[in-house]
Amino acid sequence: MKRLLALFAMLMLAACGLKPMYAGGASGTVAQGLAGIEVSPIEGKAGWLVRNSLVDRLGAAGPGTARYRLDVRLDDRLEGLGLLSDDTIARERRTLRARYQLVDLTTGEIVLDATAGSDAGIDVVSSEYATIAAEQTALENLSREVSDRIVTRISVFLRSGAKGQ
Template structure:
């Protein structure tokens, strides 16, 4: 009886319709799709960080074939003061990085994906200016990685649905 119930549960789960992104083509489906994406230059230091993180994840080109898609990204980076003492000194900051991005088919100029990604990080403001600046820089580096992961995941899903 337990075996029958286990078999029925396994059949029900297999019919849910979910597929891994890397399914098909011996796991190279998403890699082949992502390797056809060119990252357009992104302005500023934060843009360089996000572009580098995206290149690390997307530029898997093994051939010299021209890219089929272009990824355009615009960033909005904000630093907000949160914690204030009675003498109006800031004790906590929040760094917010938002990205609006579009995946464009280079041949037709059609926009395949228009979406946003973002994340934020808390920063303790301490008496040492050097430590605070280092914490702010470390936060933007982490945020660039998180935003790049979100973008690549969404682009992978979009390209997978097109095929």
């Protein structure tokens, strides 16, 4: 009975039309599209971290082979949240937001205009060094998360664009 139920579930899943995002591996439509994206320089330390993460995830194309250009503007904020009775900050929130545009290099048209963001809470401790280290670690983690969200959104765009072509 369990085997029959499992077989039925597999048949239903196959009939739903779901397809793997990266079907075809490195020669698939999405992987080729991601490899054809050139990432513009991004200002600041957060920009450097996000750009490096994007280049790593996209499998950056060599010079002259890019079909798209990715332009990213970041908003990095660090704000105090919790106040103790002696008016010192006990907690901070670091927020990293990105507005990004995917530009088709052949036409100059913006084919995707979207935003991504994430935030992290940081405990402020008596050691200034530990607090600064926590702020930097939060920035590194947020940079990776924002770049992951950007790549995922671009992958969905490339996959849906490939269906229309």
